[in-house]
Amino acid sequence: MGRKKIELKKIECPKEKSSKYSKRKKGLLKKAEEMAVLCDSDIILLVFSPTSKPNLFYPHSRPLGRILERLSNMSEYEREERFDLSEILHKKGLIYTLTLMKLFKNKNPNENHNHSSGRDEVQLQEDDKVIELGEARELLDENTSILRNWQDPHRVDDLARLTIMEDHLVSILSLIKKVQIEQG
């Protein structure tokens, strides 16, 4: 695909590398867009380079809420909830959190939704594994704060905005860290 075939290994010359990065990033995005349109496929593409700004693309600009709807075969109850959430996503714009995991055991998202005396739980436990309410609120305040300011992010390509992404992650991780992982 060029005057010469090139070897598949890291380009050391910085000038050359950033030039190729620029071109290939463009090409990759184009491919992703084509595929999204042709195959009616949802694609999320996140590209970082050591030297340039990070790029995030949602080629087909399908609302991410709809992506969620496709993700699993779900019960009627869940489906209703999903649509409800989609509505909210659509109306208010939203924070989109992609959580990826490899193993998952015995998890049922609808099981623990009944709790009226959460405060007692915390006051009863005093070891490191108990979340302090302040920490919990901090996380949730952050989520809601983001939620309020989020609007249909079709394309984000400046560092400042992606920094937030990290901040949020770090915040959650800090929280988790404090909660202490049992298998430590």
Add this chain to the structure above:
Amino acid sequence: MGRKKIELKKIECPKEKSSKYSKRKKGLLKKAEEMAVLCDSDIILLVFSPTSKPNLFYPHSRPLGRILERLSNMSEYEREERFDLSEILHKKGLIYTLTLMKLFKNKNPNENHNHSSGRDEVQLQEDDKVIELGEARELLDENTSILRNWQDPHRVDDLARLTIMEDHLVSILSLIKKVQIEQG
């Protein structure tokens, strides 16, 4: 790039569509891999199709923890925390949460880390905006649960695993929903 030029619009014939999806997905991943290697670039690619299994790729297999390290120019304090977190990521495997946002106002992740009387805060407020502790714990329990079971997700390509991704998101969103967004 074929015997004939094709029009850029959704392919209606399902058979043809899935065939092209398969080919293009492969091609897109190859491109991403090449770029990751050549340009020393970090890439995250998430592809869904209506008819086939969703795919997640980390072409260059660079630990996502390192991606985070690159994401922003950060203070010394933050940098220390980051490395600390990276260590954890590396040691325990981890949940990776990408939170993407467009607008962000007056947020400083280090500002609200001091709180010793969070419980009071909650007990003082009784309106819809107050998070119930049970809900907060539910979210965090989930996070830690995922955390425990997560191991170096180089490639995830089956639906079951990605379903969790959705579950987690839905769980967070449910929580947020209950918290009530001020601009409702």
Add this chain to the structure above:
DNA sequence: TTGGCTATCTATAAGGA
């Protein structure tokens, strides 16, 4: 970092297994 400009390499459309 992006945008030409070719020559050349590569992905892929079509069609069938």
Add this chain to the structure above:
DNA sequence: TTCCTTATAGATAGCCA
């Protein structure tokens, strides 16, 4: 869904701006 083949459209290497 993936794999094969061949002809062709499309991406990009190298070089210059």
